């Protein structure tokens with residue numbers, strides 16, 4: 524089956540790797556050649572790590588790479604695709620424009636998935652009223668190749684048939700699924716992770732403890748696999764700020780971003796992808812400090 528993934532950032536590159544690794548001919552699209560280059564490097568080194576850990580053979584990794592192509596030509600990428608996964612920036616207008624272009628060039632029966640973290644599927648789909656029944660939230664987690672869940676979100680007019688196809692597709696990628704039947708802001712997961720991280724940022728701003736101790740407290744005391752602040756860096760603080768700003772608009776004041784978060788993003792400290800967020804990182808993404816700088 525041919526899959527097109529639109530947006531080659533933190534999430535899109537991983538989703539494309541997952542699709543190619545599970546046998547799909549995959550086209551990865553971005554507006555930026557530079558970003559496509561970074562995505563290719565990220566996919567190659569991730570596959571190399573799978574091989575080094577004996578979780579994949581060299582041949583399987585090479586086959587996955589041979590199934591994956593990168594392009595800036597969205598229309599060519601979605602042409603002939605049975606599934607299109609949009610994973611561009613968390614911005615309603617940008618997602619709607621990508622969707623309009625997608626339906627004009629993709630097969631009329633294609634499943635249209637959006638990896639939005641919290642935007643209304645119904646609102647995104649309103650850009651293409653005649654095709655909105657084919658649009659379903661396909662919410663992956665970072666990193667998509669490792670995280671077990673895909674959260675499927677049914678928009679007001681997403682059809683049962685396409686929700687079922689989204690579930691079958693996700694399970695074919697080796698994922699477990701939950702279905703959010705009501706198109707509610709932040710779905711089942713993002714509203715929780717956003718508010719937990721926000722409370723950590725508030726404690727940081729109040730000087731209650733260091734970033735490292737806040738993360739250690741949640742890891743060791745509350746059994747979080749990763750501290751919320753380091754996870755924020757891992758996922759991208761710019762994406763997190765967009766999510767909070769949007770959730771503040773839909774769910775209210777309790778999601779209001781902190782001043783520190785706004786300043787970090789304004790300063791270009793976006794997390795691992797820029798080498799500095801709440802913590803500092805080396806080229807390989809290893810943490811270098813305790814977050815106090």
Ligand SMILES: NC(=O)c1ccc[n+]([C@@H]2O[C@H](COP(=O)([O-])OP(=O)(O)OC[C@H]3O[C@@H](n4cnc5c(N)ncnc54)[C@H](O)[C@@H]3O)[C@@H](O)[C@H]2O)c1
Pocket residue numbers: 529530531532533534535552553554555558610611612613614617621638639640641662663664665757758759762766
């Ligand atoms: N980062 C996470 O942990 C995470 C987890 C789940 C879902 N999401 C969601 O996934 C989506 C992508 O997030 P991300 O973290 O990968 O963001 P990102 O900023 O890392 O990547 C977004 C990419 O989209 C590209 N893009 C922008 N406009 C485009 C267009 N018109 N056509 C093609 N490409 C375009 C950008 O060049 C960029 O490479 C967002 O909706 C986000 O909310 C993110």
